[in-house]
Amino acid sequence: MDNLKLSTVYARNCRVERIDKATAQEFMDRCHRMGFTTGRYHFALFVKRRTGESEAGLDKDTMVAAASFSQARKWVKDGREVRSYEWIRYCSLPDVRVVGGMGKILEEFISLVRPDDVMTYSDPRWSDGDAYRALGFVPEGEKDFGAFKSVKMRLKLTDYD
Secondary structure, three states, X not given: OOOOOOXXXXXXXXXXXXXXXXXXXXXXXXXXXXXXXXXXXXXXXXXXXXXXXXXXXXXXXXXXXXXEEOOOEEEEEOOEXXXXXXXXXXXXXXXXXXXXXXXXXXHHHHHHHOOOEEEEEEOOOOOOOHHHHHOOOEEEEEEEOOOXXXXXXXXXXXXXX
């Protein structure tokens, strides 16, 4: 791991676009350690620098990161319908760190879908969950997936308690 040299891309130099399932699947199968899984909403970050400029040596319009979110899971709380979505996957190109990428994609998802909350799982074998906490997610306990446990994290966007 010490020999890993990461290129840096700044999300402010990228645009977010909604992408189709096939595009998300190809990218995640190539770039996410667990591959693609079905989701309802798929977004990607693309380098938007002008011709002749570069972002970490990548060409304009290069897809550098992608994320998938579920469809709404709904329940009624105090007579009000709550719509919760799971953030299923996020990944970037191998050896590329996209600074601000998770936040930029999350912001676009929230703007488009207007969820009451977003939840996700942080696998402690790979991450301590700091990236999610920096975005406002709060740990809610653990979920046992058999061979491993993950920390359930939630970002509440409306007051439904």
